[in-house]
Amino acid sequence: MPDPTPIAPRAAPRPAMTILLDTSIPHTLDTLVERVAAMPGVQVQAWVFDDVATRRAAEQRLAAAGVQAAIHSAYKPLLHFFLDALALEHDGGRLAAAGEISVRLPAATTAGQSQRFRLEAYPLAGMLPQGSLRLSEGDDERHYVVGLDGIAHRVFVPLAASGAPCGWLRLSRDGAVLEDGPLATEYELAFAAAMDAIRGHAWGRQGPCFDVLRIAIDTGGIERRLSYQDECISTREALHEDLYFSILEFFQDRAGLPRGDRTLQPGQIVPEVRHAQGATRVRVALLPHPHVAAVTPADAAAAPLSPSALAGLSQPLTPEAVAIEMQALGGKRFSVLSTQGRMVHGTHIEGSLPGLVISGGQHANETSGVVGALRAAHALKQRPHAHFALIALENPDGAALHVQLREDNPRHMSHAARYTALGDDLEARTAPPFVEKAARLEAIERTGAGLHMSLHGYPAHEWTRPLTGYVPPGFETWTIPKGFFLILRHHAGRNGMAFMQALTAQLAASPDLAAFNARQLATWGNHAGEVPFPVLNGIPCMIFEDSRSTVPFTLVTEFPDQTVYGDAFRLAHTTQMRAVLAAAELYWAGLLG
Template sequence: MTCTRSPSGAIPRAPEGAAAGGGAGVLAERDFGPAIPLDAAPFADLAPGAWVEGWSFAPAPLRRAAEARLAARGVEARFRSAWKTVLHALLEGEGPGAGETLDLLYPVVPGVDPERFLRELHPAAELFPGLSLRPDPVPSLPGEAPACHLLREGGRESRLTIPVRARTAPHGGQVLAACGWLRIVPAGEDAPVVDGPWEDPVEQALLAAFETLSQAIARRGWHGPGPHFDRLVLRIEAPLEDRPLPVGAECLSLAEALHEELYFGALDLLRAASGLPEGDRTLTPGEVVPQVVPVPAGAPVRLRVTVSPPPAGPHPARPAPPPVDAPELETLERPMTAGEIAAALAAFGGEPLETRSRRGRAVAARVRAGSGPGVVITGGQHANEPTGIPGALLAARALAAEGAPVAVCPLENPDGHALHMRLRETAPRHMHHAARYTALGADLAFVAGGEGALRPRMRAAVGADLHLSLHGYPSHEWLHPFAGYLPHGFESWSLPRGCFLILRRDEGWAAPARAALHAAAAALEADPEIAALNARQLATLARYAPSAAPERIGCVPVIEGPPLPSPHGAPFPVTLIVETPDETVDGPLFRLLTRAQVLAATAAARAFRAAPRPGA
């Protein structure tokens, strides 16, 4: 897999109705200057003979250019990456040479997750076979940044500072956040006169976005359930470059990280203002859309925040997408378009069921009659998780052919899907979690009405007690460097762990539910490619997050728990969620993960249908 980025300076097409003109309101528009402002203090004041070590969020070519400019003025400088600092340093020439071994001692800081700085090294050991990773307990040193120590052959040692500082994250907790840092030794001096955090322009833009939103919440009274706006657009322009890594789908992308920080940080601020508890998914503020735009190296870092008001009434119904031929689902190697989904669902046949999304798109299901216990299959609840969509269609087709009553909705969140397809136009290798929820900013399974209202109708149509909910999650590392590194509330999802299963069941349904779970796990393990993928990703997880080792059935991680409360009536007594690491993937891996969805779903349904019902 490779990682791509927008062409330098390319501007993503604005989402439909985006707050970028017309009646939209501009909440903020600021220019923060170049990514490394060499013509401003303190850099402009440096005399020949000075020495500078800086940590910046600028990409490597821009940092090398800044070093050259200062060298021309007689100033020796070294600019390092301010995020995933040690990994960047290894990639930029400080890693082990061919055949060399190197011990890397990562800091374990009191009061901080002992795996915090181990996580930041991912995937260094896969990139450098001669590298070993060892913990290094250190005392708390106020005012000093933690550091990694590199021990080379022959006893040589070097120290790599990790620039972080304590900060209150948008979710309200105290975190160690990545930050810029400057260390300046004037000409003729031995000790630095500056050695501490420095807000570089990218960091300033992100913090200003959150400050702008906080002010808007206070001024506009964005409290309570919402919706407060139709769409909120948080746009940062900065010189950014993605760096693909030759390890799975891994890619160093500050643009992707900023998208994630903007989106989840905004939701955290809005949730707190609405008085909802941490982790609550009933928030309905409106659609939040981050736009992170790479610009040429000399262009300034800019922030623009715009908002459009909520409509006075419901959005009008949208016409169906233009008709297209249904694709061959078994060989598909990319996310499906809305037209392809509609065509494939129509080809499934049966009786239609429909409701409308926030923006007036059809949320469509089909029902096929049969005999015996019925099954409901859904995909696309979180629209940036693409393999569940063809997976739901294929699983429904297979089970209906066996005579099972089946209701299938392959795309529960068409508004999120539309946003995801637009965001993919300029950054197909980014996760785009802004497309996860509906245009209300809501998780449809937790909010009454709307898209999720189709579920009880599907259940009633086939008499289902089993819900197969097909999902996905990031195929590469998911990180929030400005908010404590791990994604808040989703910490266990930060590294892939292969294809896995989540079972939610009532107490009285233990036997058929566990029959379904074990059958699904066995089907996944029996596929050599899926088993190999799981083994690789679980080994990586064990190296960088040993405390996150999951429970497993064979090579398949599993999670069990009770049904979650549903605003759409009584929850299904049994829900099996299939998770594949599919965000950002295409090609043969997309096809493999679609197959995993189908194998798990069909095996679970067959076992569940064959098992005795409670009280039988």
């Protein structure tokens, strides 16, 4: 039986709190207005990470002081040109009548930069009339050139030496340039301050280095929902992403591991970026693991949702609600303890058909698979001779953090909740103590599974890391949505093509899913080019040999579910359920040999 033992207790308890940094950074625009208001007659152009209302208010304050100012967004400058200068979401008729809209991209100076500028233009292709946007290579390193109604509009791109977006200030008087160069903004300074505090701390050599590393930043910035699908512009969300992955990379480098390694266990990294006005406050602290309340008999006896209520869910389930649903399924139950003391619940439904394992919530901010797995399990229980094990939520510590982060930022992707409380991806554990992964290993052992269905999701809107180059390193093909897709991993000598052809044909029979995928793939094509793997029946599929698991076939589902609610969330978990049910029947029919 796999070892379910949690991580051994440390020799000494963690202190209640260790403060690494507590500082405030003045609001850049306030400082800038105070400075240039004393320079009447100067012309100001500035690029900052503030929303349009804050930028316009600063322009008005300067105008009252006799200073002409134009203050732009340093983040996604091309998209903001269409939103602010061309009123894309308020005057669509003008753009619809314009016919072709050409955009010449800034000239690429490094490998991959051209693709980055195409992605930075996202989601214009989805917001403009279909087929009207044409992106092409340009020859100006610092400008997008927009061709509209016979006029060429030059859109400046403020770039740091690293290639990341940055603040910029240009001052002139009577045609003479007084200043033209980078402007350190509170957005960039907050990130740098947090990272410097972490790099400068005396970390121990033995991991985990901490229980919880909390980076709390209260700041302004942009938080703007767009009219295309789930898309948004959020500098606070982007700061969370930059902090989380940069800190993870710091500890990977320190341990001598490659970037993107998923085995490292530094501890739980928790950036919490909240809205505030005025100065930006940055606090970095080490905290003990949160106290996890014991589940009482009353909690365990709480009523589960009916099948129709599950089908109608418009938002993710909490870990406590998942525990109740798992108990209601019956079967032979098994469980292990998570790092922070939560139960990972599994159940085994015995039958004479070949064994199947279904799991969800490995990455706990990917929430539709949890609901889809529960719905599928209820249906499979009614199927004669069905034989399967279910772990609806493999990472309850991450899920609890996701609940916490969603309180302030419900529409952020919150990748800090992706991995376990140890900071690793549970699937990457290859030796005891397995902790949360022990439940998966037990499910495989109980069923002798020939197929493991691991239900996942990915960002439902654009994923960026602006302060570290814009496109998330190592996740270049995940930065914008490409619809629901599938990954089939198989052992050497196996072939799953017939299975995937049949599975995608069944899934594509849903008009809602077919339309959803067609729309997202079209926008992907406009901005990112061809999808880098086969598309079967309108569903992208990756099929490759992989022996990481003892199970000969692992089917991974990927629905762009992070941050969605309402009808979008229902389509996500319904698609996850349909994928499980269809794959199970094809597997039991022998299509995987």
